[in-house]
Amino acid sequence: xxxxxxxxxxxxxxxxxxxxxxxxxxxxxxxxxxxxxxxxxxxxxxxxxxxxxxxxxxxxxxxxxxxxxxxxxxxxxxxxxxxxxxxxxxxxxxxxxxxxxxxxxxxxxxxxxxxxxxxxxxxxxxxxxxxxxxxxxxxxxxxxxxxxxxxxxxxxxxxxxxxxxxxxxxxxxxxxxxxxxxxxxxxxxxxxxxxxxxxxxxxxxxxxxxxxxxxxxxxxxxxxxxxxxxxxxxxxxxxxxxxxxxxxxxxxxxxxxxxxxxxxxxxxxxxxxx
DNA sequence: ACGAGCGCCTGTCGGC
DNA sequence: TGCCGACAGGCGCTCG
Numbered sequence: 001x002x003x004x005x006x007x008x009x010x011x012x013x014x015x016x017x018x019x020x021x022x023x024x025x026x027x028x029x030x031x032x033x034x035x036x037x038x039x040x041x042x043x044x045x046x047x048x049x050x051x052x053x054x055x056x057x058x059x060x061x062x063x064x065x066x067x068x069x070x071x072x073x074x075x076x077x078x079x080x081x082x083x084x085x086x087x088x089x090x091x092x093x094x095x096x097x098x099x100x101x102x103x104x105x106x107x108x109x110x111x112x113x114x115x116x117x118x119x120x121x122x123x124x125x126x127x128x129x130x131x132x133x134x135x136x137x138x139x140x141x142x143x144x145x146x147x148x149x150x151x152x153x154x155x156x157x158x159x160x161x162x163x164x165x166x167x168x169x170x171x172x173x174x175x176x177x178x179x180x181x182x183x184x185x186x187x188x189x190x191x192x193x194x195x196x197x198x199x200x201x202x203x204x205x206x207x208x209x210x211x212x213x214x215x216x217x218x219x220x221x222x223x224x225x226x227x228x229x230x231x232x233x234x235x236x237x238x239x240x241x242x243x244x245x246x247x248x249x250x251x252x253x254x255x256x257x258x259x260x261x262x263x264x265x266x267x268x269x270x271x272x273x274x
Numbered sequence: 275a276c277g278a279g280c281g282c283c284t285g286t287c288g289g290c
Numbered sequence: 291t292g293c294c295g296a297c298a299g300g301c302g303c304t305c306g
Contacts, residue, residue: 065300082298082300098284118283119301162277174299
């Protein structure tokens, strides 16, 4: 499911709580339950279950699309992939059909990793950096500059869609926000990255940050049956809007396949490179 | 180096 | 109604 804005929304939910769910910060872990062992990327199940017991939640961070739950001794890294979500609730609730991992706290609350498609993964480690080392720049950080984006773009020749989805360049973009950023920057998704001039790179930098910030402000996008918290889906310009008029020029939005993903763009505002 | 194709999973939707 | 393919917010792998 989630891209950077949705993961950031989950981070804030865990940190601040919401109606009916407390913050998990400071809670002590009584034990964990592994309902689908494949969720666990590291370590082995026995070690995971033994090691997580008794640790306290000391912080909640994010790196790209990875959630970083800081514990007394370790970090629990969670990647939600396509259909994951986190639920904080009382232990008396009936567990959801697709709960894969449950963390029980010692105060009658729990945090459940709900994950229909089983693609999500978690790691428990005291060296989290090694699992995050492949990630590129944090697009909303203060020291990510348009100059640096231009440098990244021109260092290789990639179609812009591929470039933005590649987490080794920028960490956090997914299918929705990539299409939205390219439309806002008026760049065709199949344009080669190394053909962009400084002005185009500046526009893309600005567009990436705007769509991500607007996504966070609206608590992410809720599409289909999953994650109903946010409402940024109501402000999308092209994603999932095939045949609808472009918000700028009224040309019908088109859908093509790039990188095996549906890719939405306006053929007028984002002219084809060919 | 780049990108296509596929696998991993469960569920929904539209067409026939 | 039932079946069947297409599709879904991700990513790692192979192959040419």
